[in-house]
Amino acid sequence: MSIYLDHAATTPLRTEVLEAMLPALTGTFGNPSSIHAAGRAARTLIDTARDRVALALNARPREIIFTGSGSEADNLALRGVVRRRAGSGGHLIISSIEHEAILETARDLRRLDFEVTELKVDAMGRVDRDVLAAALRPDTVLVSVMLANNEVGTIEPIRELAEVTHADSPAVFDTDATQALGKMKLDVEELGVDLLTVSAHKIYGPKGVGALYARHGTLLDPLITGGSQERTRRSGTENVPGVVGFGVAVQLAEAERAVEMRRQARLCAELSQRIQQGLPDAVATGSPVGERLANFCTFAFPGVEGELLLMRLDRVGICGSAGSACTSGSLAPSHVLLAMGLSPQLASAHLRLTLGRSTTQADVERAGDVICREVTALREHALRA
Ligand SMILES: Cc1ncc(COP(=O)(O)O)c(C=O)c1O
Numbered sequence: 001m002s003i004y005l006d007h008a009a010t011t012p013l014r015t016e017v018l019e020a021m022l023p024a025l026t027g028t029f030g031n032p033s034s035i036h037a038a039g040r041a042a043r044t045l046i047d048t049a050r051d052r053v054a055l056a057l058n059a060r061p062r063e064i065i066f067t068g069s070g071s072e073a074d075n076l077a078l079r080g081v082v083r084r085r086a087g088s089g090g091h092l093i094i095s096s097i098e099h100e101a102i103l104e105t106a107r108d109l110r111r112l113d114f115e116v117t118e119l120k121v122d123a124m125g126r127v128d129r130d131v132l133a134a135a136l137r138p139d140t141v142l143v144s145v146m147l148a149n150n151e152v153g154t155i156e157p158i159r160e161l162a163e164v165t166h167a168d169s170p171a172v173f174d175t176d177a178t179q180a181l182g183k184m185k186l187d188v189e190e191l192g193v194d195l196l197t198v199s200a201h202k203i204y205g206p207k208g209v210g211a212l213y214a215r216h217g218t219l220l221d222p223l224i225t226g227g228s229q230e231r232t233r234r235s236g237t238e239n240v241p242g243v244v245g246f247g248v249a250v251q252l253a254e255a256e257r258a259v260e261m262r263r264q265a266r267l268c269a270e271l272s273q274r275i276q277q278g279l280p281d282a283v284a285t286g287s288p289v290g291e292r293l294a295n296f297c298t299f300a301f302p303g304v305e306g307e308l309l310l311m312r313l314d315r316v317g318i319c320g321s322a323g324s325a326c327t328s329g330s331l332a333p334s335h336v337l338l339a340m341g342l343s344p345q346l347a348s349a350h351l352r353l354t355l356g357r358s359t360t361q362a363d364v365e366r367a368g369d370v371i372c373r374e375v376t377a378l379r380e381h382a383l384r385a
Pocket residue numbers: 008009069070071072074099101146148149150176178179199200201208209210324325
């Protein structure tokens with residue numbers, strides 16, 4: 001039996017979610033824009049899902065825009081604000097440890113004459129409020145800093161950063177909460193953000209469904225124009241089964257969050273302890289416990305090639321990751337780890353283990369032992385070579 005420790009990459013669909021989606025694939029097949037009964041039934045399903053996502057974020061249902069992924073929601077946040085607010089030219093601020101959906105989008109906007117500042121982070125991966133304050137300019141239209149990092153789990157001080165932004169500039173504050181949803185309380189009022197991205201497949205929902213929270217009054221141009229769905233902010237006939245699945249997944253995740261995250265935090269502590277006991281020179285990456293997502297267990301192993309370690313672990317049935325799913329598979333060291341000040345060698349020796357609902361005590365015991373064994377074997381092999 002393999003042990004899946006890559007829940008930050010994606011999660012399996014929950015049975016309850018699948019069961020809720022099935023009728024929307026067959027029975028309630030109407031187009032939500034149709035005025036007849038079949039259309040209205042589909043519209044009701046979408047409305048219910050929207051209410052559920054809104055409730056989880058303490059937002060109003062009309063502030064939720066369903067999209068085709070977290071990446072699309074990130075694109076809508078950046079491109080939508082830029083197009084609406086400035087037309088062309090201006091200044092954007094992002095952190096240097098953003099997911100590619102933000103990083104590459106911001107870089108692409110340079111082609112439209114936007115200047116982009118990538119904020120430095122500290123050794124834990126945290127953005128400092130003074131660093132942000134110093135970067136803000138009168139022509140800054142948007143600041144985007146993720147809520148929790150997808151490679152090391154570090155939680156950013158979003159409330160403070162949003163406060164600094166709003167105190168000193170008219171810029172819109174955006175946060176990518178794709179990893180944070182279901183792991184910590186997300187309250188858009190407490191956080192003080194204008195835009196926030198989430199994605200269903202990270203919380204045992206279907207792939208290919210995301211959402212952008214857009215605070216009432218935040219002006220956005222759509223990326224996809226057409227039939228005016230989602231209050232004209234995202235056209236296209238809605239993915240009704242996907243949206244239904246998202247709604248159920250978020251409701252279940254919120255109901256179970258407190259208990260489940262305490263359980264995963266305990267297992268994470270056990271796994272970390274086993275790794276540190278077996279491999280005393282392992283370097284824990286990211287913020288300390290309490291300031292990171294509770295299901296993240298991340299280490300760099302000096303002298304070990306991370307890709308080789310992943311392959312060896314895969315052969316013995318342990319699914320982990322080097323960093324994000326997008327960066328593992330490429331040999332370039334992760335931009336997140338480099339920004340945190342890790343050397344390229346150490347950044348290439350990184351292992352991200354992310355726990356989930358199915359993870360058991362037996363899993364972490366076995367995974368801990370196997371990881372120690374495989375890292376030691378790789379080192380011995382390197383010495384002999
Ligand atoms: C922080 C973060 N943002 C955005 C995304 C993209 O989400 P999606 O896979 O739904 O496009 C991911 C997925 O890995 C992520 O971890």
